[in-house]
Amino acid sequence: MTDSEDSGIYYDFSCGISFQSSCFNDSKIINIIESVEDNQFEFLVVPLSRDKVENDKKKNNQFRPILVDTELSSSYLKSVIVGKVSKSIAQGLDSVDVDLRKSLEKLYHQEINYTSHLSLSAVILPTPISTVGSVNYSRKVYQSLTSNNFLKLWLKFKIDSENIAEQWSLWNNFRTRVNQHQRLFPVVQLEKWTKPIAEECLLQWFGEPLKAVLLPKSIFLMNQQGFPALSKAHQKFLKQSFHYNLQYIITGCQSNNAKELKPYYDYLRFLHQNQDPITESDRFEQSYLDYLQSPLQPLQDNLQSQTYEVFELDPVKYTNYQKATYLAILDLINERRLKDSLVIMVVGAGRGPLIQCTINAINRVDSKLLEGLKVKIYGVEKNPNAIHTLMSKKETLEDWKLLDIDIVDSDMRDFNPDHTADILVSELLGSFGDNELSPECLDGAQKYLNSQHGISIPTWYTSYLSPVQSQTLYQNVSNYVESQSRLDKAYETGYVVKPHLYHVLSPSQALFTFHHPNRETPIDNSRFGTLNFPISQNSLLHGFLGYFDCCLYKDVHISTNPKNFSTGMFSWFPIFFPIKQSVQLNSNSSVTCHFWRCVSKSKVWYEWTISSPISIEIHNIQGEKSSIGLI
Amino acid sequence: MTDSEDSGIYYDFSCGISFQSSCFNDSKIINIIESVEDNQFEFLVVPLSRDKVENDKKKNNQFRPILVDTELSSSYLKSVIVGKVSKSIAQGLDSVDVDLRKSLEKLYHQEINYTSHLSLSAVILPTPISTVGSVNYSRKVYQSLTSNNFLKLWLKFKIDSENIAEQWSLWNNFRTRVNQHQRLFPVVQLEKWTKPIAEECLLQWFGEPLKAVLLPKSIFLMNQQGFPALSKAHQKFLKQSFHYNLQYIITGCQSNNAKELKPYYDYLRFLHQNQDPITESDRFEQSYLDYLQSPLQPLQDNLQSQTYEVFELDPVKYTNYQKATYLAILDLINERRLKDSLVIMVVGAGRGPLIQCTINAINRVDSKLLEGLKVKIYGVEKNPNAIHTLMSKKETLEDWKLLDIDIVDSDMRDFNPDHTADILVSELLGSFGDNELSPECLDGAQKYLNSQHGISIPTWYTSYLSPVQSQTLYQNVSNYVESQSRLDKAYETGYVVKPHLYHVLSPSQALFTFHHPNRETPIDNSRFGTLNFPISQNSLLHGFLGYFDCCLYKDVHISTNPKNFSTGMFSWFPIFFPIKQSVQLNSNSSVTCHFWRCVSKSKVWYEWTISSPISIEIHNIQGEKSSIGLI
Structure with missing residues (x-):
């Protein structure tokens, strides 16, 4: 299997199989892996425990592993195997029956530690039962993640047409309890869809650090030639998913015969190859996706x-x-x-x-x-x-x-x-329009622009904002910090970034505008703006994305604002303004944000906060954490 | 050119040419580069200034660059060009003539900033005149390094048979003044040797973060067929140097004809290919060279x-x-x-x-x-x-x-x-013998060893220490810190490491010994040892390397101590105990060090210090910064 974080290859295709524990009773695992690889699958999902877990407190669940390192070398274990935690864990860890809970806590502990011992690249965890009914489950998961430095956990959710919003909320609550941990990822299992699903509910999943899509055999239809195929709606979902470098896993196999599943692989591969080719600017942006950069300061520093x-x-x-x-x-x-x-x-x-x-x-x-x-x-x-x-x-x-x-x-x-x-x-434009100090520089230059008929190109520019949900950007801010050892500053700074794993919660709205030449006296380039964004779905606010629309002259614009984006222009990525604590949002509510542009003799800076649905601290007060130098 | 930090390729061969500024007067630089590449050279050293600098204060030295980015793309500039700062800088920056000094400070500033502007991979700086006569030179260099984040400077020294020790001292003083900066590297130019050079003087250079060897045309001899060759002593030096992935540069060329220099390239390449092949264990160790690791704690943690x-x-x-x-x-x-x-x-x-x-x-x-x-x-x-x-x-x-x-x-x-x-x-041995708590574990196990005739394998083990000079290990300690955000701990911890760029200052001596079974009552595994190491050359103490010699039974040993190293054994690298401030050592002096092994109910730790030639603080007092858990 390939790991999107390491490989950097895009629009790659990687498909695995998930077998049940009974499939490993009769055959040597190395033979099963060979047949899996012979049929072009890249990895195999293996349950950690050989025995089906009994939800009976009288039975002491003894851990007997299917995987043993006498049969498989560590390079195999690391690259070809994904583990699977026993399904009963999801219910059992929150059982009111104390003996059962303790017995399953012990089993969970043994399974996860064994996973780390074998250095498996990932382990799949069963779907949480409910928000309240998974509190102890989330605690055990948080504990595993903090005590095993390289452990990656994949938490499974179901996408069916009835409960898609509830499943996302389950994820949202679970990940909030584990402090949005960087090594917990959602994976989704497609179910039969009996009615249409709202596009924004599906898009919300693509804004998450999704790792894999599970495809039960049962959701495939058989065409007239007897080959497997998917419904139009499922096809559309998969085609969107191909942009995110995910793993695909065929599940629900009763036997361990990989050859039987080859037609399913062929069908997915066919869908994948029917994609539009990657565009030039997509290719350029590959290495920048979700990668935070400090904004340039061309006034203060010299560009290379x-x-x-x-x-x-x-x-x-x-x-x-x-x-x-x-x-x-x-x-x-x-x-x-x-x-x-x-x-x-x-x-x-x-x-x-x-x-x-x-x-x-x-x-x-x-x-x-x-x-x-x-x-x-x-x-x-x-x-x-x-x-x-x-x-x-x-x-x-x-x-x-x-x-x-x-x-x-x-x-x-x-x-x-x-x-x-x-x-x-x-x-002199930055990602947020005025943030490279175009207003101040042009105010200084306009003294030698003809006062009667002189034209400034650009004539005006306006900054735009959208509220955004993106655990990935939020985590990257905290990582940015660690590498620069300035933890206190990280959340009070804007970052230039090409967002990838994100979900815009409301369309962008105009914030600050500057005209040139500016004939007002005295000139005042400070600003204060309040924007109110309607929110249509349950979601998590991580910050704001900023854009600009710039009128060069008359109807000639350059714009990074989604509404009139200058297609093909790559000189500017958006700017991301994080907030320190992510904020839960309900459907049919709104976010009210406040942004200031402040100017002193030596620097310019932004301050920001929200006042609805809750109040949070004002970020970057007095420009103490981030500012743009005027001298 | 290749950069040893990035490529990771070992025993690679890369050779460039250095031309004087007059060579660029008549030809386009792109044509010169083509001819350089056509003749298999990988890079070109180019003076930054077109004009010879006049050491005359009345002349205002105007900066006119040879390299212009209209002629060369940045990928060329970054990969094929090494810059060279004007030679007069070395003397001029410390001139007592204030006008001359200021004029050359300005020129140096322009040359270095232009280097950064073009993102050149490295710049060669001229040899400092003397220790006292390069104080302002070193200050300007320090300033450049701190204000240009990616600038790499190569400071040139001469290896001639008369002054080799003085040249190393010049380097040692210069690098001390710039706080052993990570982006200042020495390069050495071989001169004609009129008498034999002590081996330890040459080895001392290989312990430095050396980047290149400059070979003036004038040191080559012509053989009977009219082809260039080097003296036996120079050949021996080069063969040693091939283990350090250096760049080689032919200098002293009057014209810009790369083809004329091809025979020199061929000769060096011939020497390089006549090396012994890389051994299996060398290959294994490649990715670990000078890479610091925290010692394992198999008692406290479970190995994977x-x-x-x-x-x-x-x-x-x-x-x-x-x-x-x-x-x-x-x-x-x-x-x-x-x-x-x-x-x-x-x-x-x-x-x-x-x-x-x-x-x-x-x-x-x-x-x-x-x-x-x-x-x-x-x-x-x-x-x-x-x-x-x-x-x-x-x-x-x-x-x-x-x-x-x-x-x-x-x-x-x-x-x-x-x-x-x-x-x-x-x-249960660690890199330092007892540091994975073999004594404590075996003391606990010996109760079920037959008290009359029971044999413990191993029977005894002894730790060994050597004082060591290694700017690279010292810098890696400070980097280790930054990545782990625990600056205060880094210098008070031992690291497992395969040292590469280091120079042992005195042969290893025995420190602590443990016997098993241990029949003394009560058992006391704490230790205190003092060692005195004779020092034969001017040098810089960065810390101590630790080894062990273990007697399994009778004359069967396993040992990492250089005196009786078990050839081919790779389970243990040495341990490095750094000191916070490097200490200058004089020839014909000595270092006295003191090590403690301390034991409490919950942990074991080492403390260390030196008392000669100077006293420094006791490191890791009470095990507050690093220790090994007993429970």
């Missing part, structure tokens, strides 16, 4: 050459900048704003891609329209290392040499040119 | 199946146990100690390898000698998971079924058998 190089490859952003600049030039000419010159200043020129857009836009304008106009471009950049690249381009590139280009080694806020600009082109 | 599996593969240990057991049986028979039975108890039986040794030893004894004796084996094991394996072996293995074997699920200290044992076989 390779960082510029990656961003310059964006296929959408520069096309739109070129278009916006072209339209702005035409408007200035058509409205007869220009006398004898056209001055375009690119502020924050980096290694020059926006200068290139400007050159392309100018070259696209009918040369008759430019007659009599002295065209001049300025490239202003504060990173002295990038200046070497700009100078080299100015000296060597043909289309650059044909124009009058000035390279200026300066912070745009300190630049003091002789001319004013007719157009000021910049791209 | 795969841990037993690895140790059971040892080719030496079990052969010696079998031999010792055989000799002990013969002695008991020949001395007529046995009446009607032979009882051998294996305590700490694990998955059974020592039971197997016992069976083999019994089967080797002439059957006539055993006539009339009832032979009985006990296997006592406290790990309930391993009991399943022992039971399975007892039921299935032919040679086990032929003998009377009892498997006992118990801590050996609690076992209370009806018989006494004639021979008690155990292997």
Whole structure:
């Protein structure tokens, strides 16, 4: 079997078989494994106990393992076997019969410790009986996870059309009791569906750290040729699931004949291969899924050459900048704003891609329209290392040499040119729009933008927020912490991330907007916003995802907001604002959140909190835990 | 070029060329790189500044880079280019001429920042002038390392026969001033050797985190066919160096013609391929080199199946146990100690390898000698998971079924058998001999060893210590800390490690000895020992390496002590006891160390310190930072 955390291979297909304990009575396990592998299955689920557990307190359940390391080497045990805990555990650990409970606690303990002893890659646990009826079960599981460092547990839930929401709530309560432990994963077993299931109920499972889908033989239909097939609804679910690198397990086998199950494998493989191929941008994003990054601080730090190089490859952003600049030039000419010159200043020129857009836009304008106009471009950049690249381009590139280009080694806020600009082109946006301090930088630069007709590209931008459920992002925040040894800061910082295992709980809403040029006096870039999000299903709030929509000029936008996302643009991932304690949400309720953008002389920061359904502490008060430097 | 930290490939060969700045005047750099690669060189060393730096304060040294990212993509820059800082920096940064110093500080700053901007994999720094004359140089280097997170600096030293000890002292002082920074590495340039060099002076360099060997064209001799070759002494040095996965660099080239240098490459490659092949145990140890592990605590924790599996593969240990057991049986028979039975108890039986040794030893004894004796084996094991394996072996293995074997699920200290044992076989040794609590366990088991003639295998064991210099192990301790978030504990703990980049400063000496059975009353397993080690060269003490020598029976030993190391045995790596602050040692001096073994009711621990050449704090007082649990 493959493990999605380790392999990094996407849209991979891995399928195993689950046999009952009686299947191991007559054959040597090594022979069964050989037949499983011969029929292309990658792993085998094996019950840990040879004996069926008797729910009778008078019987002392003796642990007799099916797996013994005299028959199988540890490399086999680690890679080909998934264990299965006795089913009676789920009920027995919460039994009111003290003797029965203690007997099964002992058996559970023996089974789990033996699993760790053999270094099995995972163990399947039976479905909890009910929320109240699994309290001691969850305690024993929590105990196992904390005392066995490498143990991975797969807790089984059923997806049937009657109880899907209840099963998710069972999971939600169970994982909350074990503090959303990183090594407890849900797996789901598909049942016969007798009525349609709401899409959002299925999507909610894909937002969880799901590891496997169990497929009982009984849910397969037989087609006219006698081959197994699944209903349309099940097919659709599986096709969605293929994006999550899960394991598939055929269950409900009475015999240990893997060959009999080969047609089921072939059918699943057929469904898998009928997927659309992975797109280029999907491939690019593979290694970034759910991976948290601290936002760049290009104002305070200097970007590296390779960082510029990656961003310059964006296929959408520069096309739109070129278009916006072209339209702005035409408007200035058509409205007869220009006398004898056209001055375009690119502020924050980096290694020059926006200068290139400007050159392309100018070259696209009918040369008759430019007659009599002295065209001049300025490239202003504060990173002295990038200046070497700009100078080299100015000296060597043909289309650059044909124009009058000035390279200026300066912070745009300190630049003091002789001319004013007719157009000021910049791209200083962060994942949350204003979080790389575009407002402050452009406010500083607009003093040399023509006060009558000067155009800023971009013209305005707005940040957006959505409440989100994602145990994975929440856990990654706590891991981020440990690796950076700053536990107290981790939950009070925004992270740039391409979310994968997440579930948006309500559509995004607009938060803060900034216009350029900004002619108000005095300028105030601090903000305070309150948003109210309707919630339609029982869920768990882990934080907020932030996006932006930016108007470059007139109807030319670049946007990461889901409503009008610029397809193919990869320069920005969303930003994730976590909350310290996840909050339980009920269906037909709402979340009210409050965000502040605060500005001092030296830094800018966000503070955030929610006031409904409960109040929680205000995060990042005074910017003490995270901020963006202005100097 | 390959990076030893990332590739993990051993005995790899990688060779580059270093060209002077004038070589880049006439040709495009991409063409030079192509010719370098066409001639099998893997990387190119390029000066960062195009202009020769003038040590004239009136000239303002302008930074004009040779490398520009318009010509080379970042993947090229990262993988094929090593930068070189201007040579005048070494002298200029400590110049008493303030203007010159400030001008060169600015240039150094620009060169290093540009290096980071381009993400070069490494930069070569010129040799420090002298210890006092490089104080500001080291400060600037320290500053660069702390403000550029991925910067790797290679500081160049010369190995000539006159000044080798002085050059090492220059390095030692420089690295001490930058707090032994993890991203500062020495590289050495071989010079013509006019007299023999003491072996220990060369070995001292291999104990450092050395990255490269520079070979000026001028040190090569020309053979009769006109091909380059090296002196015997240089050849010997290079052959030793091949074990450390270094980069080799041909320097002193006047033109940029890589083809001219191909014969030099071919010669080095020839030397490299004439090495002995890697041995099996070298290969096994590759991934463990300098990798710190917490010692196992088999008494407190249960070992995993795969841990037993690895140790059971040892080719030496079990052969010696079998031999010792055989000799002990013969002695008991020949001395007529046995009446009607032979009882051998294996305590700490694990998955059974020592039971197997016992069976083999019994089967080797002439059957006539055993006539009339009832032979009985006990296997006592406290790990309930391993009991399943022992039971399975007892039921299935032919040679086990032929003998009377009892498997006992118990801590050996609690076992209370009806018989006494004639021979008690155990292997409870840690890397430091007694550190897995063999003394305490066997003291508890000896109550059922025959008090007249009972034999313990092992009979005695002694721990050994050596003072050691190893910046790499010292740094790894501080890294170990960060990953485990227990900074205060890291230097007060012993680590199991296969040391690689280290230099033993004095031969090992015996510390603590334990005999079994131990008939003293009351038994006292606490110890206090003082050792005095003569030191022959200037060096830096980072801690102590610990070993053991164990007498199983009569002249049958297993030993990790270098003096009588059991070749091929891999079950134990040495133990490393660090000290918090490294201590400078002078030649013809000595180190006096003190070690305590302390015992309480619940735990055993070590404390250690040195009293000469200076006093340092006593480490791990009261076992507060690290200890071994008795319960």
